[in-house]
Amino acid sequence: MRKALTHVAGAGPFFVLGVGDDGRAWHPAAAMYRDGLRGLIASTGAALGVAEARVAASTVQLAYAARLWSPVLGCGLLHGIVPDLADLRVGPSLPMRLNVPEPRGWLAADQEELAALAYQMVVTGQLEPLGGGVAVKVAAGLLHGNAAAAMTAALRVLTCTRPGLERPARALAQRLLGTGLLRGTGELTGPGLEFRRRSCCLFYRVPGGGMCSDCSLTAADDREDRDD
Numbered sequence: 001m002r003k004a005l006t007h008v009a010g011a012g013p014f015f016v017l018g019v020g021d022d023g024r025a026w027h028p029a030a031a032m033y034r035d036g037l038r039g040l041i042a043s044t045g046a047a048l049g050v051a052e053a054r055v056a057a058s059t060v061q062l063a064y065a066a067r068l069w070s071p072v073l074g075c076g077l078l079h080g081i082v083p084d085l086a087d088l089r090v091g092p093s094l095p096m097r098l099n100v101p102e103p104r105g106w107l108a109a110d111q112e113e114l115a116a117l118a119y120q121m122v123v124t125g126q127l128e129p130l131g132g133g134v135a136v137k138v139a140a141g142l143l144h145g146n147a148a149a150a151m152t153a154a155l156r157v158l159t160c161t162r163p164g165l166e167r168p169a170r171a172l173a174q175r176l177l178g179t180g181l182l183r184g185t186g187e188l189t190g191p192g193l194e195f196r197r198r199s200c201c202l203f204y205r206v207p208g209g210g211m212c213s214d215c216s217l218t219a220a221d222d223r224e225d226r227d228d
Helices: 002-011 029-034 038-048 053-079 111-133 140-161 163-177 220-226
Strands: 081-083 098-100 105-107 186-188 195-197
Touching: 002 053, 002 081, 002 140, 029 111, 038 053, 053 081, 053 098, 053 111, 053 140, 053 163, 081 111, 111 140, 111 163, 140 163, 140 186, 140 195, 163 186
Parallel strands: none
Antiparallel strands: 081 105, 186 195
16 A cells, blocks of 8 residues: 555645654544634635635635545556545645555455445545534535545546546546535536536635636626535
């Protein structure tokens, strides 16, 4: 597992999942969920210059989901091993860093098992308790859409560095988009990993922000109807 994590980390900073103590003050991710992510939401809102706490909360959750999906999907597709995130830890400051005490993982026999394990580790194990504990009122559909958008984005980045993974990555994305809370969040729109979601992450409300490439909003007057 350690070798797989080291290998996958070469795909970019979001694919890094540290292992063991390295002098940093790691904190259990579960404790962060129970706290409602108040500190992260406040600091992110200040950095973005947004007054709406739900915009900052969406941004935090979307970025966090991408950091969860990236090493999980990378190790799964490249090595057939899904990292065990049961004891996930987080760093105390931005940019957020992730760490596990021990390099443990689950072997996936095929794509079906890989999708099931990845969903269990990321969505069931982390994003569901995060969404349930977040201190700001954010529509569940928005958070689920963020999870799907982060998943497809992680796979797009991975296939940019590993073009040979395009076909299995797309097949995995399709399986995940038909699983649990990701079902109905959006769809792949092209032969690759182009994705169009059915909700909006609210980034257009950030000063100087705009619509993301996968956004459901096609006109300004759609916004009130599609924010959640």
